Amino acid sequence: MNEQASGHRAGPVRSAAARDAILAATARLFQGQGYDHLTIEGIAKEAGVGKQTIYRWWPSRGALIAECLTDGRLIPIDFDVPYSGDLLRDVEEWLGSVLAILETPHGAMLLRSLVAAAAEDAEVGDHLSASLGVDRHLAERLAAGIRDGQLAADAPVELLGHAVLGTIIVQSLTRRPDVAGALRELVRYLVAAR
Amino acid sequence: MNEQASGHRAGPVRSAAARDAILAATARLFQGQGYDHLTIEGIAKEAGVGKQTIYRWWPSRGALIAECLTDGRLIPIDFDVPYSGDLLRDVEEWLGSVLAILETPHGAMLLRSLVAAAAEDAEVGDHLSASLGVDRHLAERLAAGIRDGQLAADAPVELLGHAVLGTIIVQSLTRRPDVAGALRELVRYLVAAR
Numbered sequence: 222m223n224e225q226a227s228g229h230r231a232g233p234v235r236s237a238a239a240r241d242a243i244l245a246a247t248a249r250l251f252q253g254q255g256y257d258h259l260t261i262e263g264i265a266k267e268a269g270v271g272k273q274t275i276y277r278w279w280p281s282r283g284a285l286i287a288e289c290l291t292d293g294r295l296i297p298i299d300f301d302v303p304y305s306g307d308l309l310r311d312v313e314e315w316l317g318s319v320l321a322i323l324e325t326p327h328g329a330m331l332l333r334s335l336v337a338a339a340a341e342d343a344e345v346g347d348h349l350s351a352s353l354g355v356d357r358h359l360a361e362r363l364a365a366g367i368r369d370g371q372l373a374a375d376a377p378v379e380l381l382g383h384a385v386l387g388t389i390i391v392q393s394l395t396r397r398p399d400v401a402g403a404l405r406e407l408v409r410y411l412v413a414a415r
Numbered sequence: 416m417n418e419q420a421s422g423h424r425a426g427p428v429r430s431a432a433a434r435d436a437i438l439a440a441t442a443r444l445f446q447g448q449g450y451d452h453l454t455i456e457g458i459a460k461e462a463g464v465g466k467q468t469i470y471r472w473w474p475s476r477g478a479l480i481a482e483c484l485t486d487g488r489l490i491p492i493d494f495d496v497p498y499s500g501d502l503l504r505d506v507e508e509w510l511g512s513v514l515a516i517l518e519t520p521h522g523a524m525l526l527r528s529l530v531a532a533a534a535e536d537a538e539v540g541d542h543l544s545a546s547l548g549v550d551r552h553l554a555e556r557l558a559a560g561i562r563d564g565q566l567a568a569d570a571p572v573e574l575l576g577h578a579v580l581g582t583i584i585v586q587s588l589t590r591r592p593d594v595a596g597a598l599r600e601l602v603r604y605l606v607a608a609r
Contacts, residue, residue: 257535337534339588340527341451346588373604380582380601387581388574394533394540407574410567411605 242268243275247285248294252327255334256286256341283342286335290348295331296322300354308366309412312359316385316408319353320401323389329400332393355382363412372412381411436462437469441479442488446521449528450480450535477536480529484542489525490516494548502560503606506553510579510602513547514595517583523594526587549576557606566606575605 246268251259259282265272279285289295302315323332339346350356356379363378372378388407392400440462445453453476459466473479483489496509517526533540544550550573557572566572582601586594 255535333534336588337531340531340534341449343588343590346585346590350585350589375604377597377600377604380597380604383585383597384578384582384601384605387583387585388578389581390584391540391544391577391581394530394537395544396537396540403571403574403577406571407578410569410571410574411578 239268239270239274240278243270243278244285244289244292244294247282248289251286251289251295251334252331255330256282256337257334259286281342283338283345286338287342287344287348290335290345290352293352295335296328296352298352300352300358302354302358302362304362304365306369308362308369308371309409311362312408312412313405315354315359315362316404317401319389320404323393324400329393332390336390336394350383350386353386355386359385366412384411433462433464433468434472437464437472438479438483438486438488441476442483445480445483445489445528446525449524450476450531451528453480475536477532477539480532481536481538481542484529484539484546487546489529490522490546492546494546494552496548496552496556498556498559500563502556502563502565503603505556506602506606507599509548509553509556510598511595513583514598517587518594523587526584530584530588544577544580547580549580553579560606578605 243264246264247259250263250267261272261275261282264282264285265275268275275285279288286295291298293299300315300318303311305311322328335345335349339349359382360378363372363376363381366372367374367376367378385404385408389400389404392403397403437458440458441453444457444461455466455469455476458476458479459469462469469479473482480489485492487493494509494512497505499505516522529539529543533543553576554572557566557570557575560566561568561570561572579598579602583594583598586597591597
């Protein structure tokens with residue numbers, strides 16, 4: 222049954238289109254101008270909707286950014302960590318995928334904007350960490366490394382993930398030149414069986 | 416010779432007072448409202464000077480925050496790392512001083528604001544890292560640990576400092592409850608002779 226054709230119940234369909242337009246506008250403006258210049262008013266104008274339409278679904282620009290992250294509109298979602306049996310190689314492969322996105326000039330700016338957004342809105346921090354696969358995939362891969370005897374039994378797997386993500390963030394905030402090289406060195410120290 | 420009394424050369428004296436008023440106003444507003452609501456206009460009003468007076472000395476609000484950091488107006492400067500001969504104990508003592516400042520609700524908000532400021536302005540990131548003693552004191556203490564045979568010879572000391580600072584930042588951005596407990600666990604893993 223085509224409910225649209227009846228003229229009734231068109232609301233949800235329009236809503237889905239508006240939702241998509243709003244998130245697309247958010248992603249476009251955020252990537253172009255960064256978090257500092259992102260306003261609900263600007264997003265409404267870009268999406269061709271009223272500000273109230275946005276506030277009906279999202280309480281803040283941070284909530285919009287968080288949903289863009291979940292939707293994979295800013296960075297690809299759910300970076301997997303492979304399992305080849307070689308812990309260091311697998312973590313380095315994950316790191317390569319993450320840095321391929323974040324180490325370009327555009328990606329570095331995007332990361333800094335996401336960090337600024339996360340500073341204001343806790344949801345963004347959680348979604349950023351989740352999108353990059355830090356909390357789940359990386360922690361699970363490290364835990365498997367403990368089971369395989371390739372990592373110390375007392376290694377704090379979730380914290381090591383945060384240390385890797387945090388180091389990427391610090392290197393980015395202080396505009397270090399060779400983030401990939403530095404992170405490979407750190408990961409070798411953290412992960413290599415010693 | 417009192418140059419002020421002569422009525423000449425009062426400029427530099429007035430400038431020093433204006434500089435102090437501007438930095439004090441910046442620190443007060445930043446601590447009260449965070450980076451997001453900080454404007455040059457608001458600082459000028461709070462300090463009782465014109466906007467042009469501020470722009471004559473500082474190109475941006477990030478530069479003002481960086482100078483507030485250098486002056487110790489936001490967090491105490493130059494966190495030392497003691498040397499007792501016991502690397503883990505010394506790093507934990509440094510960590511305790513840093514977290515005593517950053518783990519209060521006010522300190523956590525301040526850290527998030529500094530991270531937001533650093534996302535916009537590279538100078539802030541460098542000054543934040545320097546203020547906490549990460550780049551110099553902590554790296555030097557870790558290097559001494561290598562010489563004392565308490566840390567692996569290939570330990571990347573500067574990167575380990577960034578990993579510790581970065582983990583504090585990630586925990587703060589994702590509003591984790593027990594940052595001190597988590598960091599002690601991480602530092603034990605990173606530093607303990609194994």
